[in-house]
Amino acid sequence: MTLTRRDTLLLGACATAFVFSGRGMAFASAELAEEAYLEFTGGAEPELGRVTLDAPEIAENGNTVPISVSVDSPMTADDHVESVLIVADGNPNPDVATFHFTALSGTAAATTRMRLAKTQNVIAVARMSDGSVFMDKKEIKVTIGGCGG
Amino acid sequence: MMFGRMLALGAPLAALGLLMAPWSETRAAPEVPLYTEGSAAQSPWERSIYGARWGDRDSSAFNTLDNTNASPELPPIGELRPVPAGIAGDPEKGKELAANRRKGGSCLACHVMGPAGNADLPGNVGPDLSEIGTFGHDDSYLYNYVYDPRVFNPETSMPPWGAHGILTEEEVVHIVAFMKTLTSPVEFSDPRDDPETRPVPVEDRDGQDPLVNPAIWTMETALDLYEEAGPTGKSCASCHSPAEEDFSTWAASMPVWEPRLDKVLGVEEFVYRHARATTGAEWLMQSEENLAMAMYLRFVANGTPIDVDTESEGAKAAIARAETLYHTKLGQLNFSCADCHEDSKGANKWVRGQWLGESRGQLPHFPVYRTSRSEIWDIRKRLQWCNVAIWADELAPDAKVYGDLELWLSSKNEGLPLNAPNIRH
Secondary structure, three states: OOOHHHHHHHHHHOOOOOOOOOOOOOOOOHHHHHHHHHHHHHOOOOOOOOOOOOOOOOEEEEEEEEEEEEOOOOOOOOOOEEEEEEOOOOOOEEEEEEOOOOOOOOOOOEEEEEEEEEOEEEEEEEEEEOOOEEEEEEEEEHHHHHHHH | HHHHHHHHOOHHHHHHHHHOOOOOOOOOOOOOOOOOOOOOOOOOOOOOOOOHHHHOOOOOOEOOOOOOOOOOOOOOOOOOOOOOOOOOOOHHOOOHHHOOOOOOOOHHHHHOOHHHHHOOOOOOOOOOOOOOOHOOHHHHHHHHHHHHHHHHOOOOOOOOOOOOOOHHHHHHHHHHHHOOOOOOOOOOOHHHHOOOOOOOOOOOOOOOOOOOOOHHHHHHHHHHHHOOOOOOOOHHHHHHOOHHHHOHHHHHOOOEEEEEOOEEEEHHHHHHHHHHOOOOOOOOOOOHHHHHHHHHHOOOOOEEEEOOOOOOOOHHHHHHHHHHHOOOOOOOOEEEHHHHHOOOOOOOOOOOOOEEEOOOOOOOOOOEOOOOOOOEOOOHHHHHHHOOOOOOOOOOOOOHHHHHHHHHHHHOOOOOOOOEEEOOO
C-alpha cells in the first residue's frame, strides 16, 4: 500500500480539509472539545438547531465511522453557511474536520469519516455569514467486542 | 470508481498474453502448475501475529482443530462439587469479575446481569440473570453452574469457568455471592444497551469504494506484481491475459480439493504454489504480495456466484471432516464454531456488543479490512482468529483443517456472489 499515492487521491477526491493537528496523545475531554469550538465561534456559545448531524447510533472503533452534516440555510450571498467544524470529545484530538462553504456551494452539506476510540459526543458547529452560530450534538456509542479483544 | 481507471492500464497487455500463452499448441487445458513441496506459510508457524497479549497465550492443554483430544474430559452429568468452605463471597468482587473482559469476555458477553459493568452493551446468548437471586437456586446449583455447567447440560455453550481454569474457585464464590444480590430487572441508561431492542447492524458500506475501504489500495500492488518478472524471468502476464479477462469467474470456484497436495487448496495457497512453480516468486501466505494478489484474483471475479466442487471424493470427505470439526469444542473457553455461528445457538444474537453472524453470508466478502485492527485479513486469518479469541492455539494458515472448513463454508455460501474486498469491524 503506497501511503503517498493514497493520501494524494483522498485529498483530491474530497473537498475537505482534514485537520489532525498533533495535540499529544492524551484523550480530549469535554472541555478541550468545547475550547476547540469556542475558538471556532469566537467565544460565542452556539445555539442548538439548524444543524443536522447524521451518525450511526452504535459504531465500530476504528477509522471509518461515517458522519454527515447538513445545515438549514438559503445559501445566498447575504445569508449562507461559512464553515462547519466537527469535534469529538473522546478522541486524542477533538478536531475532526472543518468544511468551508460559499453561497456558490448551493447546499451546506458534507460527509466524512472519522476515527472513534470510545463512546463519545460528536459535535457539529456551523458559523453563518452573519456571524451567528448553531450546533447539533450526538452521542455515538462505540461497541464492545465479545471475546475480550 | 477510481479502480476502473487503474484496471484500464492493464488492457494493452491482453494481446501480448495471448500470443505468449505456452499451451496454445495443445487443445486440452494443461494441468495447472503447482509447487507441491513444503509449507505455503511461514514455517515453523510463529504464534505472534496478534501481538503479545493474544499470541503468547499457550492453550496447548486444550483442543485445537488438529488435536481434538487435548481438553479435560466432560464431567459426568449430576456430579456436583462441594461449594468450597471457608471462602466468604464478596458481591462487589463478583460484580467486577462478571464484567471483566480479560476473563474470557466473562459473563456480560452472554448475559444481562443487573448493574454489572453498568449494563453497558451486555450480550444475550444466555438468559437475562438480573433476577437470578429470586429464582430459588441454592448455592450448590449456582456454584456448579459457573464452575462447570456441563454437569447440568452437556450441550451448553457456556464455558466451564472453573473446570478449565479461567476463574479460580474463589472467584466463582464471589460471582455466586453477586448473583444472589440480583433481584430486580435492570434499568438500562440507554435503549441501545438492551440486547433485545438494540438495532441489528446493517452492513451497507461499499467495500469497493476506495474512500470507504483502504484495502482497495492494496490492489495497486497486485497490478504491479502481475507484470513483474520473478526469478524465472516470467511474470503472470507472460502466460496470462489480464486477470479480469482470464480469471473473471475463477475465484468463485475456489477452494478446490487438490489431489496432488492431498488437501483443499484456497486462493491464497494457490497464489503461493502457482507463482512458485511459474514465475519463481515466493509469496508466502499472509505476506503483503500474497494478500494483494489473492485479493485481486477475487476482485476480478466479483459478482460471480460461489460454485465450488462438492462432488469429488476428496471434496466430500473434506466437507464431512469439517462438519464434525464445526461442532467440536475447542480451546480453554470450550466453544465449537456452531456455539457462536449456528442459529439454534449463538448466531443472530449479541455476544456483548457484537452481532454474531451465521455461516451463510460470512464468506463472499473476504478478504476484509478490519477497522478495529487497521489490517487486511484473508479468510484463513479470520479462521485463525476464531481460534485465538477462544483461547485455542491457531494453526498455520495452510493447515489442512482450515482448507476443510473453507470448503464447508463455501458450500454453505453456494450461489452468493463474490463481493471482495470488503470491510468489517
